[in-house]
Amino acid sequence: MSTQTRQYAGHLASGPPHDVIDPSDGSSIESIAASTEADCADAVSIAAEAFPAFAALAPRVRGEMLRKAYELMTAESESLARLVSRENGKILADARAEIGYAAEFFRWFSEEAVRVSGDFRLAPSGDKTIVVTHEPVGVSLLITPWNFPAAMATRKIGPALAAGCTVVLKPAMETPLTALAIVDLLARAGVPAGVVTVVTPVAPGPAVSRMLGDRRVRNLSFTGSTEVGRMLLKQASDRVLRTSMELGGNAPFIVLDDADLDDAVAGAILAKLRNGGAACTAANRFYVSRSIADEFSRRLTERMSALRMGPGLNDGVELGASVSIRERDKIADLVDASVSHGARVLTGGTRPEGAGAFYPATVLTLEADNPILGEEVFGPVAPVVAVDSDDEAIARANATEFGLISYVYSGDLGRAMSVARHLEAGMVAINKGVISDPAAPFGGYKQSGLGREGGFAGIHEFLESKYIGVTI
Numbered sequence: 496m497s498t499q500t501r502q503y504a505g506h507l508a509s510g511p512p513h514d515v516i517d518p519s520d521g522s523s524i525e526s527i528a529a530s531t532e533a534d535c536a537d538a539v540s541i542a543a544e545a546f547p548a549f550a551a552l553a554p555r556v557r558g559e560m561l562r563k564a565y566e567l568m569t570a571e572s573e574s575l576a577r578l579v580s581r582e583n584g585k586i587l588a589d590a591r592a593e594i595g596y597a598a599e600f601f602r603w604f605s606e607e608a609v610r611v612s613g614d615f616r617l618a619p620s621g622d623k624t625i626v627v628t629h630e631p632v633g634v635s636l637l638i639t640p641w642n643f644p645a646a647m648a649t650r651k652i653g654p655a656l657a658a659g660c661t662v663v664l665k666p667a668m669e670t671p672l673t674a675l676a677i678v679d680l681l682a683r684a685g686v687p688a689g690v691v692t693v694v695t696p697v698a699p700g701p702a703v704s705r706m707l708g709d710r711r712v713r714n715l716s717f718t719g720s721t722e723v724g725r726m727l728l729k730q731a732s733d734r735v736l737r738t739s740m741e742l743g744g745n746a747p748f749i750v751l752d753d754a755d756l757d758d759a760v761a762g763a764i765l766a767k768l769r770n771g772g773a774a775c776t777a778a779n780r781f782y783v784s785r786s787i788a789d790e791f792s793r794r795l796t797e798r799m800s801a802l803r804m805g806p807g808l809n810d811g812v813e814l815g816a817s818v819s820i821r822e823r824d825k826i827a828d829l830v831d832a833s834v835s836h837g838a839r840v841l842t843g844g845t846r847p848e849g850a851g852a853f854y855p856a857t858v859l860t861l862e863a864d865n866p867i868l869g870e871e872v873f874g875p876v877a878p879v880v881a882v883d884s885d886d887e888a889i890a891r892a893n894a895t896e897f898g899l900i901s902y903v904y905s906g907d908l909g910r911a912m913s914v915a916r917h918l919e920a921g922m923v924a925i926n927k928g929v930i931s932d933p934a935a936p937f938g939g940y941k942q943s944g945l946g947r948e949g950g951f952a953g954i955h956e957f958l959e960s961k962y963i964g965v966t967i
């Protein structure tokens with residue numbers, strides 16, 4: 496029962512124990528208490544009570560709390576990275592990179608807290624002054640996925656606290672330990688009790704519905720699948736609730752015939768294999784000029800087939816486990832279906848035996864109508880399609896309801912920029928395999944989401960604008 500589970504500050508959970516599993520061997524890492532629906536309702540009350548005092552703090556004070564959180568997170572990065580690797584399955588190098596990235600959101604928003612500017616000008620008619628100020632939106636519900644358990648939490652908590660909002664955080668149930676560690680760290684950074692509360696309901700649907708129905712919740716910030724995002728948007732519409740949605744991706748990776756192939760393959764490895772392919776930004780479809788497609792596939796296969804797969808914490812391992820057997824089996828089923836539709840396997844493609852949620856690095860060559868190209872694979876699978884022109888690459892890249900990020904490799908910057916301008920994506924990487932940056936706006940076109948996180952836009956997801964008309 497819950498009496499055997501470890502208690503965490505800021506965690507409201509009185510329900511039965513929930514085992515957090517190490518996906519590399521199926522063992523239990525720790526048992527935490529689950530939150531009941533009543534706990535979730537209470538978490539909203541706690542956030543609502545804490546809001547007025549927290550919103551009234553000077554921006555500098557809130558900024559310094561976030562700065563302290565950045566420093567603590569940096570000082571404790573190794574133990575946090577090991578925790579992320581253990582509960583998520585990713586390799587330690589990726590977990591370390593995630594903690595560095597996650598901490599940077601606290602640093603960036605510690606700086607943004609004191610830079611919220613308004614507007615003050617004479618109306619064109621001259622009859623009044625237009626004054627625009629910004630105020631915290633209020634209690635915010637933050638829901639995060641398992642693939643970046645640290646960074647997806649700090650990318651929301653950072654701007655929320657900088658803006659003066661109080662929050663309830665619901666992490667993914669595969670990876671709640673990282674969220675609990677971050678909330679403990681925030682308390683040590685001086686964030687007052689009640690400003691951040693974590694809930695861990697085993698059945699998220701009813702618990703989240705109950706919180707969304709509470710009139711004191713003013714904002715929903717969700718990162719996860721488009722399927723769940725769509726459902727939450729429907730619920731949020733009942734109360735015309737403000738929402739930010741960071742949803743799924745299906746990123747095209749375009750290699751034009753004048754690209755430096757070594758660079759393109761190195762970028763492909765980064766864009767494909769960071770987090771073992773479990774990233775919304777992961778390159779999911781490779782469109783390569785026909786004249787270089789065979790050579791690109793050969794070099795990619797050489798690199799991917801040499802990767803050492805194993806438990807993420809082990810030395811020398813380059814490809815870790817997926818987060819669960821269920822997620823691993825989704826990857827395997829997608830590859831099996833693609834092969835039955837004619838895909839050719841250049842490396843990988845087989846589901847290993849054993850308790851760990853492993854899937855090998857896989858390269859496929861296939862035709863442009865193969866169904867795997869319509870799915871977010873979320874694993875180490877690179878499907879390569881040959882294309883005959885830049886226009887074909889653009890048309891195929893855009894032929895999806897997703898529009899998070901696209902990658903373009905070319906030796907001609909003008910040509911790459913022209914392709915970038917035609918891509919329907921919120922982010923485009925030119926001759927780079929990773930461009931995520933806390934100082935840049937992250938978000939998607941089409942069904943990849945609504946709103947932007949990070950950059951100058953991120954804090955505004957947690958602020959209301961107020962226009963005051965006055966004759967001065």
Ligand code: NAP
Nearest residue numbers: 640641666667668699700703719720723741742743744775
């Ligand atoms: P998911 O299944 O949509 O889950 C995300 C979060 O929503 C989890 O906390 C989950 O809780 C919760 N949830 C699930 N069903 C719910 C419901 N009916 N009502 C309320 N909450 C619910 O996504 P995931 O598998 O964890 O993450 C992978 C997806 O996230 C991919 O599609 C990926 O592209 C996307 N993603 C997007 C971004 C971005 O910035 N655009 C970043 C990272 C990931 P439980 O864990 O308890 O089920």
